[in-house]
Amino acid sequence: MKFPDKKLLHKAVFAAIICITFFLSVKVFAQNGIYQLNNKNGSYCYISFMKKGNQAEAEIFAWWNTPSAQTGSYYGSGTLISNKVRLKSNENESDCEVTLSLEQKKLCVSFDNCTVDHLPEDFNGSYTKITNATAGDYTVFAAKSYFHKEPNAASKLNSYVVKGNKVALKLDRIEAGNWVYVYYTDPKGKETEGYILLTDLRKLEI
Missing domain, CATH: 2.30.30.40 (SH3 Domains)
Incomplete structure (x- = not known):
């Protein structure tokens, strides 16, 4: 029986590892980007989402579409577990809980007790990715x-x-x-x- 050349075998294994790494990195960067939610009353919210390994961070900007030009904002980070992360922030109210769930090209978002940061439950929902850029x-x-x-x-x-x-x-x-x-x-x-x-x-x- 003729065994395959060890050098060729090593090259094949190395190539396979490179392909798998590339595939995983493409998948990660495909999730990074800015996601948008538009409400019927003209208000909207953008979320800049970045993931690196199991760590995620997000910056949020909401426009209320009111005469007072009210806006909301949030910045936080956290650890992804089963494609879900509960953000923690050093800049926003500690009672404000922001939860993000990755669902292919969507971002399912939940705001709880975030009215002080001007992010009411009106901005809960499924966000659509609109660009690969991040803030x-x-x-x-x-x-x-x-x-x-x-x-x-x-x-x-x-x-x-x-x-x-x-x-x-x-x-x-x-x-x-x-x-x-x-x-x-x-x-x-x-x-x-x-x-x-x-x-x-x-x-x-x-």
């Missing part, structure tokens, strides 16, 4: 990336950022797809804002 700081990866007035190529402005510049993506203005609204502050303190292609940016690791 936070990004570095410009493209050699030059122009700002746009609207999320389309036809509205290009004269202002731009270059490779290595740092921009911030906030939850107060989110678009579905590959366009993100970002803020850039130059060394003199002047701020420029507008839409940029997400593919021109890379998320900064904390």
Whole structure:
């Protein structure tokens, strides 16, 4: 009986491990992104969700659509158990309980005792992922990336950022797809804002 070459066998095993690792990493990053809930009264809520291993963190912004322009916000993190996490926050009321459950491309969200943080049960429900972007700081990866007035190529402005510049993506203005609204502050303190292609940016690791 002829046994397979050990070197070839080792290469095959190594290739299999690489494929499995790649598949798992794609699955993880596919869950990362911003999720949205729209209510019939015009109010909405965005959740920026990031998962790394069994650790998850989320930043939440809610718009009440009221004359007073009331908003709600929350930031917390926690450990995922069976695709479910109860967030803990050092910035919000301790009585506020936020529970997230991962369901394929959906995020099932529950707010309990969060009225002080302006996140009532009106914002409970199933959230749909609208972009792979997550809130936070990004570095410009493209050699030059122009700002746009609207999320389309036809509205290009004269202002731009270059490779290595740092921009911030906030939850107060989110678009579905590959366009993100970002803020850039130059060394003199002047701020420029507008839409940029997400593919021109890379998320900064904390």
